Amino acid sequence: MIRDMMGRIYRNFKGEILVLPGRTLALLVGLAIFIAPLLTRDIYILRIITLTSIFAVFAASWDLLSGFVGQLNLGHALFFGVAAYTSAMLNLYLKLPPLLTIPLGAIAAVAAGLAIGIPCLRLKGQYLSLATLAFPIILKGVVYIFKQYTGGELGVSGISRLAGSRLAECYIALLLGVSLCLLIWKITDSKLGLIFHAIREDEIAARASGINTTAYKLLAFCLSGLFAGIAGGFYAHYMRLAGPSMLDVMLSFQAIIWTIFGGIATVYGAVTGVVILFPLMEVMRAFPEIRMLFFAVTIVIVLRFMPEGVAPWFLDRVEKECPRCKERNAFTRRNCRVCRTLLIAGKEVSAGTEGQTGHPTD
Amino acid sequence: MKKEFFQVEGLTKKFGGLTAVDHVSFAVHRDEVVGLIGPNGAGKSTLVKIIMGILKPDSGSIRFQGKEIRGKNPWDIVNMGIAGTFQNTRPFRRMPIIANVMVACLAPRGRRRGEWVKRVEAKAKDALEFAGISDLALEPAAHLSHGDLKRLEIARAIATEPELLILDEPFGGLNPVETELLAKSIRRLHRGGRFGRLHSEGMGMIIIEHKLSELMKIVDRVIVLHFGQIIATGTPQEIVENPAVIEAYLGKEGA
Numbered sequence: 001m002i003r004d005m006m007g008r009i010y011r012n013f014k015g016e017i018l019v020l021p022g023r024t025l026a027l028l029v030g031l032a033i034f035i036a037p038l039l040t041r042d043i044y045i046l047r048i049i050t051l052t053s054i055f056a057v058f059a060a061s062w063d064l065l066s067g068f069v070g071q072l073n074l075g076h077a078l079f080f081g082v083a084a085y086t087s088a089m090l091n092l093y094l095k096l097p098p099l100l101t102i103p104l105g106a107i108a109a110v111a112a113g114l115a116i117g118i119p120c121l122r123l124k125g126q127y128l129s130l131a132t133l134a135f136p137i138i139l140k141g142v143v144y145i146f147k148q149y150t151g152g153e154l155g156v157s158g159i160s161r162l163a164g165s166r167l168a169e170c171y172i173a174l175l176l177g178v179s180l181c182l183l184i185w186k187i188t189d190s191k192l193g194l195i196f197h198a199i200r201e202d203e204i205a206a207r208a209s210g211i212n213t214t215a216y217k218l219l220a221f222c223l224s225g226l227f228a229g230i231a232g233g234f235y236a237h238y239m240r241l242a243g244p245s246m247l248d249v250m251l252s253f254q255a256i257i258w259t260i261f262g263g264i265a266t267v268y269g270a271v272t273g274v275v276i277l278f279p280l281m282e283v284m285r286a287f288p289e290i291r292m293l294f295f296a297v298t299i300v301i302v303l304r305f306m307p308e309g310v311a312p313w314f315l316d317r318v319e320k321e322c323p324r325c326k327e328r329n330a331f332t333r334r335n336c337r338v339c340r341t342l343l344i345a346g347k348e349v350s351a352g353t354e355g356q357t358g359h360p361t362d
Numbered sequence: 363m364k365k366e367f368f369q370v371e372g373l374t375k376k377f378g379g380l381t382a383v384d385h386v387s388f389a390v391h392r393d394e395v396v397g398l399i400g401p402n403g404a405g406k407s408t409l410v411k412i413i414m415g416i417l418k419p420d421s422g423s424i425r426f427q428g429k430e431i432r433g434k435n436p437w438d439i440v441n442m443g444i445a446g447t448f449q450n451t452r453p454f455r456r457m458p459i460i461a462n463v464m465v466a467c468l469a470p471r472g473r474r475r476g477e478w479v480k481r482v483e484a485k486a487k488d489a490l491e492f493a494g495i496s497d498l499a500l501e502p503a504a505h506l507s508h509g510d511l512k513r514l515e516i517a518r519a520i521a522t523e524p525e526l527l528i529l530d531e532p533f534g535g536l537n538p539v540e541t542e543l544l545a546k547s548i549r550r551l552h553r554g555g556r557f558g559r560l561h562s563e564g565m566g567m568i569i570i571e572h573k574l575s576e577l578m579k580i581v582d583r584v585i586v587l588h589f590g591q592i593i594a595t596g597t598p599q600e601i602v603e604n605p606a607v608i609e610a611y612l613g614k615e616g617a
């Protein structure tokens with residue numbers, strides 16, 4: 001029985017992950033990151049891994065709203081900041097534990113999603129983006145006005161830690177990051193994701209197909225707010241601080257840059273962008289004079305040669321799409337793993353002579 | 363008294379100084395196919411966009427099965443049973459054809475018969491089959507020819523199993539053989555029945571078309587629009603012999 005089940009899991013694993021180089025690589029990198037904290041207890045490395053996990057969720061949540069549904073949000077830090085402040089203040093003033101404050105902060109971010117989503121529904125394109133840009137700036141103003149509660153520029157500090165040790169925090173962040181990013185990816189890969197795609201491609205046509213685009217756009221604002229909010233509350237408890245920088249335009253733009261660098265409207269691209277850029281920029285803190293220059297030049301060069309982003313560029317190199325059934329295949333294969341069609345660059349040879357062409361060369 | 367199926371009254375739409383649709387009133391019965399013709403710029407597409415809820419009229423009323431639908435959202439109108447296609451096709455470009463149609467199958471009306479999750483794809487496939495483009499199911503819509511995009515529009519519209527179907531120039535971009543095939547399919551659709559997983563009890567239809575000879579073969583009645591106004595209605599035979607209609611068309615050619 002158990003051997004049977006293990007066998008099935010192994011076959012699924014082999015059939016879904018090992019056959020595709022992109023997924024295999026993602027698995028290896030993921031495993032390496034999971035093992036790294038055990039090998040080196042270095043606080044600095046633990047910190048990078050923790051923050052990378054948090055920001056991966058943040059970037060993926062931006063991609064969900066802006067990449068998939070096409071609602072270009074220039075103020076994504078709003079969700080992050082609202083959740084961070086909510087969690088921090090609930091913890092500080094009401095002494096609630098992180099296990100409660102983080103979900104409550106995320107709910108506050110969902111409310112923020114509704115609050116900006118409803119007025120923004122009437123807006124399109126650049127107008128929508130400009131409006132979203134304004135909201136976190138307004139909230140930052142509010143934070144400065146109510147100094148006695150929000151701490152003004154200094155922020156809300158002295159809140160409780162997430163877990164007993166840095167190592168535990170790192171593992172919680174990793175597990176949460178991986179599961180939330182997978183969940184976001186699953187959403188975009190579902191029937192709901194199909195509707196999101198359609199709204200981005202042509203909103204009028206989606207309406208004429210019977211889709212209540214208003215409701216789905218609001219849902220996207222809320223989902224995006226939820227995930228960004230979890231990241232924000234988590235971040236506040238990790239830093240033991242909620243400050244105005246968490247509402248900053250710079251943070252909003254970070255999400256956009258990470259996602260476009262990695263590959264927009266893919267989710268895994270957003271994660272790839274964070275996994276590459278965030279640690280790189282942390283290491284570059286050792287060279288403060290050239291850090292920003294290096295950042296800008298890297299992005300310009302990468303996007304010049306990989307306009308779709310790093311992840312899609314890489315996948316195009318190591319995987320081929322079957323011209324017939326559109327399944328993805330490892331670049332080493334000669335035949336499609338599903339329909340056996342011969343995979344020669346640009347050519348399609350029909351299947352049917354399975355006996356002769358049935359064996360891949362790898 | 364029998365409840366009216368579909369009825370438009372005093373519908374008017376202005377674009378600035380131009381009155382694109384001018385006090386238009388007509389009715390369509392469930393058991394008929396109505397042709398809507400008129401020279402370029404007559405206001406035909408504007409009229410159907412108003413019916414579909416995409417444009418808001420300035421005045422007038424639109425009633426469907428006894429309910430006022432003017433001012434309703436496009437998706438509500440679709441879910442009540444009116445579906446239309448666009449003259450300038452509007453596919454979801456970067457999505458595969460099958461996914462284009464699945465979106466319509468995911469609308470409340472598309473899945474009301476418990477057709478859920480796995481059936482959605484099969485149902486979309488049947489709609490593609492009906493429109494004659496099922497072999498292209500996995501291609502992204504951006505790769506399609508103009509004629510195939512027209513058929514995609516039709517597949518997407520019938521996926522919601524409408525009771526009133528509005529087609530804006532369905533034959534555009536099709537060659538004579540394809541036109542013939544599609545005309546047959548349209549008649550079949552009108553009669554109703556089962557098409558794979560799609561059900562229909564027969565649908566009323568409004569068809570806009572410039573290919574008059576093909577159109578006249580499949581419609582029961584024709585409405586002629588000129589400068590936003592209805593200048594004639596009648597059987598195809600009456601319309602081709604109507605001097606006002608001939609003048610509207612020839613006047614345009616002569617200009």
Ligand SMILES: Nc1ncnc2c1ncn2[C@@H]1O[C@H](COP(=O)(O)OP(=O)(O)OP(=O)(O)O)[C@@H](O)[C@H]1O
Pocket residue numbers: 377380382400401402403404405406407408409449
């Ligand atoms: N969005 C718009 N803004 C301004 N004017 C418009 C708009 N849409 C259509 N018009 C004008 O309204 C008139 C009617 O256009 P419509 O597209 O309804 O004509 P049509 O009968 O469908 O013509 P065709 O046979 O060429 O498709 C035209 O003069 C057109 O220029």
Ligand SMILES: [Mg+2]
Pocket residue numbers: 406407408449
């Ligand atoms: Mg037109």
